[in-house]
Amino acid sequence: MANPRVLHLEDSPTGRRRFINVTPEQETHTGIEAYREVLQQYYGQIEPRGTPTDLYVRRVAQRVIQATGMKGDWEVHVIRSPEKNAFVLPGGKIFVFSGILPVAANESGLATILSHEVAHQYARHSAEKLSQASLLQVLYIIASFFVDPNILQLGQAMSSLLLELPNSRQCEQEADQLGLYFMAAACYDPKEAVGLWQRMRAAEASSPPQFLNTHPSTASRIDSIQKWIPEAETRREAAKCPNPDTTRAFFEHQHRRSWLE
Structure with a gap:
């Protein structure tokens, strides 16, 4: 039987088998290069450090990141x-x-969004996408030499389609599930996630949020989240969360000393 490590096969945090041939390094x-590009692209549009909006978003992010136990050079x-x-x-x-x-509307809604993004990092979805892209690119290059030179251009388009639709949707669903657990462990009420996605669905009617691109339908997303809520509530109880007012006051104090500042 082939060694999964040799084949670059591993299980995701939810038990989904996947192919990854990209090291964490x-x-x-890749992330550092992309980070520089994004900062350059939006130069002049980045909210300055210390403004109410900046502190608010980073404070919620800190709660979620702390709940995951992940370390690293986080930036928000x-x-x-x-x-x-x-x-x-x-x-x-x-x-x-x-x-x-x-659309987030409140702290719980923002926590839902940020938990989803943190879950992508936790599950190494970027490495998964990079691995799929590299594998498909090699296959299409070989095919272009031995079958048809024009297949390379078609292959690149198909690679994008495959990555942005079915594969990405698997990652998005996984990020929804893990994100729900993370926000619960950060002492947010997981039931509040349903309200966020209901507002997202309302926003779809006029101007679909880019956040929903290649994602599962909002209706199916809400159904899945409702199924995961009991487990999320169990994790919130395990975190021994105090009442909401006490929790909010604690983290408002903590953010002043946070490494996110």
Whole structure:
């Protein structure tokens, strides 16, 4: 029987078998390059450190990150833009567009979004996508030599399609599940995640948020989240969370001394 390590096969945090041939170091290097590019692209639009919006977003992110137990050089930035979007780069670089904050509506809604992004990092979804892309690219290059030179261009388009649709949706569903558990462990009420996605669904009617691109349908997402809530509530109880007012006051004090400042 073949050794899974030789085949670069491993299980995701939810038990899904996947192919990864990218090392954490390679993933981090890719993230650093992408991070520089994003900072350059949105130069002048990054919310300055210390503003109420910046402190608010980073404080919620800190709660979620602490709940995962992950270490690392985390960075959280708010981009002043009407786009309803948020994303994470390899290495824990989180960007939140200000346009999504009204949809988040409150701290629990924002925690849902940030937990989802942190879950992508936790599950190494970037490494998974990079691995799939590298494998498909090699296959299409070989095919272009021995079958048809034009297949390379078609293959690149198909690679993008495969990565952005079915494979990405698996990762998104996994990030929803893990994110729900993380926000619960951070002492947020997991039931509040349903409200966030209901607001997302309402936003779809006029201007679909970029955050929903290649994601599962919002209706199916809500159904899945409701099924995961009992487990999430168990994790919240295990975290021995105090009442909401006490929790909020504690983290408002902690953010002043946080490494995120």
